[in-house]
Amino acid sequence: MVFQRHSSGIFLVCFLVCLFGLKLQAEKIGDIANIVGVRDNQLIGYGLVIGLNGTGDKTSSKFTMQSVANMLESVNVKISPEDIKSKNVAAVMITASLPSFGRQGDKIDIQISSIGDAKSIEGGTLVMTPLTAVDGNIYAIAQGAVALGSSQNLLSGTVVNGATIEREVSYDLYNKTGMTLSLKKSNFQNAIKIQNTLNEVFGSDIAVAIDPRTIKIARPEKLSMVEFLALVQEVNVDYSNRDKIIIDEKSGTIVAGVGIIVHPVVVTSGDITIKITKDPLNGQSQKLDGDNDFDPKENTLSSNGKLTTISSVVKALQKMGASPKSMISILEAMKKSGAISAEIEVI
Template sequence: MKLRIKHLVLWAYALVCLQAEKIEDIANIVGVRDNQLVGYGLVIGLNGTGDKSGSKFTMQSIANMLESVNIKVSPSDIASKNVAAVMITANLPSFARQGDKIDVQISSIGDAKSLNHGVLVMTPLSAIDGNIYAIAQGSVSLGNSSNQLTGTIVNGATIEREISYDLYNKNGMTLSLKKPNFKNAVKIQEALNRVFQQKVALAIDPKTIKLKKPEKLTMVEFLAMIEEVNVDYSHKDKIIIDEKSGTVVAGVDIVVHPVVVTSGDVTIKITQEPLEPKKGKAKKDLQKLGSQATLDTRENILSAPKATIASVVKALQKIGVSSKGIVSILEAMKKSGAISAEMEVI
């Protein structure tokens, strides 16, 4: 009883840490994962929107299916347009048991026009090892999608074979960080050793942390507690740019170093020097962008002790730069070294 209370107190301590991430959100348990399944089958009952007779593999599949029920017919004699050849994909969850249901995705591989109102004939689904793990069958649903050649069958497959994994009798496991980082690997190691008050974790590289189960806990209890532990996770600054739409996604505190940028008819200067309003006809038109950034809209000068991506984007919008123009300017700033954060263009 004392041991349980002790662990509950330590667990509660880990949960109240501020500005932290749960381990289950930043790391995976090696070996506990989904597996992909795939199969080839036929969707029947289509209202003249199936594959044409020119799709020889579809006609051969129909002939093979009919032969399995003792009806022999030549593929060349089949002219049906009510059947479509499809590929079926699904994910086999970790620890799935016989009889469990999973969703499947259906995709046409012939020249069918639509799979709407079709029914998938019983199809085996196999994994990369060639073994059959599930059987799929059911009515295809297209939902509200405009694509008539892909659909889903909710709970459309039944698990027939299990992937054995003896978790209960294991004494050690491995955590794998979703994003490798030396600092975060060490933080997880220190947090777990502190919570359990013994050496249960060891970071062996920036992605991998080896775990050793305490004697008084089962592996299931141990992993359940580990997933709930909070860690002061270090996020890496990153800017995501969608060139097609002109969308920019970035952290609000990503710093832009002083620089002068010219793009077309627009020139903007980013500086740390404070702007002072001038008197008379040539007085500056100063506008506040946030709590510290100031924009001179006449001379296109952005002043801030620490200019950020957010203030730069606001300034460019204020002086009339288009979304795609802003993207081009940010990319040029990155190449010049004015932006240190990682940038990804999609």
């Protein structure tokens, strides 16, 4: 559901209905759990973007001028950094992700961000730059034309397939007899469900949950580890997820399960007061979700003896003219009072 309200400052409040609820839902193990050891590795590098039309770093950026001097010296041109007056060069940081099982010669995307006082890196070209991991070793070499895309940020861009992998991260998956699954969210019930489901599917005790996040699995003799993991990731389990309300404080976006219950309560935040009750309304009311009625004169939301959901509360608050900030404050107050049992996460 999407709710909009316009005032002196236009803003948008999105109330997106996602099934976070307590209902069981079939999920593939590959979607809810990671394989320990099979992951990306972060790479970083420092380089220069050249070919800028006077929008590069100023000569007062000493580290840029020193880098230019060092680059020229590598091609047998020796010059003092103080003698460089060009504004066509920008110092940048390059980041990338080295994918699991990436092989020499594979191409990966890179992200480039200015670290000097350049006005723009649009139209520039990244000079050959080594990318290192946390161990200090070089794993890729980056170079290429910078593309800003549709972004309004002129100081950050990408180079698609802009780096070539030079060193591989060795990982002997084929000869392993056991692996570890790590749930993306800790949950005792889900760990046990994965354990029991895998044991049923493969017909033996190949899985054991050792904590609410970790499940050890052993490879059956007739399968290779690659075949085994491919099958494991496709197995469906009855995955349970706790009710949760996620609030983006900057944009005023609220994401919540459609069936989250709000118990009777009265909340006041600034000039906004809302009353939630099970009693039927006596005055004129507007129908919201299901059996929920809202009286705009009394600022009262009634569930008519049934249950009030978070969807109805947000709709009522919007009709009352509550700003995104007020909605967030009211929902947090409801949580503290016990009217909402679902977890609230503000991002």
